[in-house]
Amino acid sequence: MQEVCLEKIGEDSAALKRISPLYAGRGSLLTAVLQYVYQTVRGENKLFEVLAGEALYDFELLGALIGRLGADPVFTACPPYPVSYHSAAGVDYAKTERAMLSADIRMEERLLAGYDAALATVGGEVSGPVARLRDNCLSRLGRLNRAAGDLL
Secondary structure (H helix, E strand, O other), X not given: OOOOOOOOOOOOHHHHXXXXXXXXXXXXXXXXXXXXXHHHHHOXXXXXXXXXXXXXXXXXXXHHHHHHHOOOOOOEOOOOOOOOEOOHHHXXXXXXXXXXXXXXXXXXXXXXXXXXXXXXXXXXXXXXXXXXXXXXXXXXXXXXXXXHHHHX
């Protein structure tokens, strides 16, 4: 995977406001990481462990981007403000592999919509990392859809 360069990105409160909910909001990348980790701990499918690692990598990238945009990447929907702290209540604790895959597909579709909306409003150097995150999301979504199809 090619590295994403964040060096040219500076403070941008408008871009920060647009992408922050994707970081640690209810339907965020942090929620995705926690959901995949839960599924990995349950040991249902090795795919969940792979997706957890990929989502964690993306979460680190998004946190670094938030830092470059001028905020401390604390686990809130609107860093750096100490409001709306992340809650694991958004994690879908499905018990069967089929239900987990379905929950993950819904989660990645929500993230994809968030990335699309962000790309429509952010520009310049910020669009590169957001496009990478969107592409990674699409990749996970494709694998989830294939895995769900295999269960039918």
